[in-house]
Amino acid sequence: MLNCLSGTNCVCLKMTNILVEPHIDEAEDFIRRGIQKHNVLLIVGNCCVEYEGRASSKLEPGERIVIIKEDGALLIHRSTGYEPVNWMPGGNVVYHVRTIKSKEENSRDRISVNWQPPDCIFHVQMEDKMLKIHAVRRKPTESVKVFFDKFHMVSVLSLVDSGEFALYATEEDMQKAILAEPSLVEEEFKPISYERKVEPGFVDVYGMDKEGNLVVVEIKRKTAGNEAVLQLAKYVDAIRENTNRDVRGILVAPNIAKGVQTLLATIKLEFKALSPRKCAKILEKSRTRKLESFFKEK
């Protein structure tokens, strides 16, 4: 389990890939291999930093946390502050994953991964008895050099993280915001009712545009997918049949899933982006007002 490579304070846990208080030579090897494997590197040590590119900067020696991510992003953090003191945004890492079907009956399919290098590339080498990690990027042309003379911890991580991240306001918040500020949906949009019962269920907001057309608004708090479009289409069709009038359908959501946009256009429905931030701002102003009051006023 433990594999103490050398030195009195050095500990290497192979399974977790952590070096504690390593000699600089061990750290060098460890870091180089970590970068080659495109893992996440987590480094704590005494270093100075030079940046050259869109501007220039120099950071005198001190103990910092350095993170190198799978996409080549480089972050250098001090003991305070939200922002990194130095950094390099690394992007455009594309993993082309291709499944190669096995010809054997009970054999697993192979997976071929073509890895495309990130915008940001790294060079690791000793210089003046210090370990230099040099990150270079084209477009814009810039470079960050980190010089270590002491490592407290070096860790190579394979972070397993497929968890979805969703940013949203609650659907009720979005509804409130739209009723308080109908122009969020469209200029001169006039809400008539909300949570109106229609055949298949309830319409989120129901109103009229400046031409006098009926408008059905469907609200989704997160990225709108196919099901949101179909739901809206159902309401629009139902109201068209009931009223025998022109009815527009507008899908309001923070954003819309790739490809769903074309489906939406095909059946002549519309999309209006509405960010959670904007909803929160609108609600700030009318926090105390009750949902019902919006209509009593009119």
Next chain:
Amino acid sequence: MLNCLSGTNCVCLKMTNILVEPHIDEAEDFIRRGIQKHNVLLIVGNCCVEYEGRASSKLEPGERIVIIKEDGALLIHRSTGYEPVNWMPGGNVVYHVRTIKSKEENSRDRISVNWQPPDCIFHVQMEDKMLKIHAVRRKPTESVKVFFDKFHMVSVLSLVDSGEFALYATEEDMQKAILAEPSLVEEEFKPISYERKVEPGFVDVYGMDKEGNLVVVEIKRKTAGNEAVLQLAKYVDAIRENTNRDVRGILVAPNIAKGVQTLLATIKLEFKALSPRKCAKILEKSRTRKLESFFKEK
């Protein structure tokens, strides 16, 4: 040196304060004490995150790096990307350090530190067999909850870091920028000649203002201090004597040290702020040009 508290994979290095693959109970104690001591915490583990405030967000489970800094800044980083997926900017930590003079002859002065809590406060507790780290902030009101069910590494760091950070454009960059765009110094400023740097750190440019007065420009790539003002004053005085004409002196730098501004005004010199960013932008258009070429054109 090694102190394996429990579990097969757990290692605790007291001196470096690192827990590797700890049980959740150990991690809890460790993290709570780390936060109380206002140290930097470095955590790697499986977690999900909920944010509520200016907007709302939910991050499904996955392995991430979590950093809590001395000022209460909270960063949650995934395996890619420059930006944290969730965060809390922690600021306003003020250490009031007061030196209490010792009355004894050969005794050290005492230092009294009044610590003012950061805007962001933390609560650590078990919830549903997970460790919840709850960060709360007022103004704006927001909260981040991180739920851990597995820790790979927990580290409490006392980062010793007094290294100065300086952001600047090189003096040549700033010189080029001014020659390319003289209005950076002043409207209708006309450069006449430039002088290569005499002492490290600054370069002079000679020119004329729209009134026909001679203008001496001193460039500092970093925050201008007293010495910059005195250097400029020396130049201005020398040229006044030589030419027997009115000479203005303008100090160009990213910014000026506190208090130096008044000194500058006292001896009737001027200051013009010029950010490295602005220089970089100007130079974007004329990156390859030699310094001399700015005059050949005219």
Next chain:
DNA sequence: GAGTGGATTTCGCAT
């Protein structure tokens, strides 16, 4: 404390 503008802004979506 609120408002304003800059940033080594970054990031995403449009053309």
Next chain:
DNA sequence: ATGCGAAGTCCACTC
């Protein structure tokens, strides 16, 4: 590729 606008922008400075 390029350009434009939003961001849980952050951050520093002014009023």
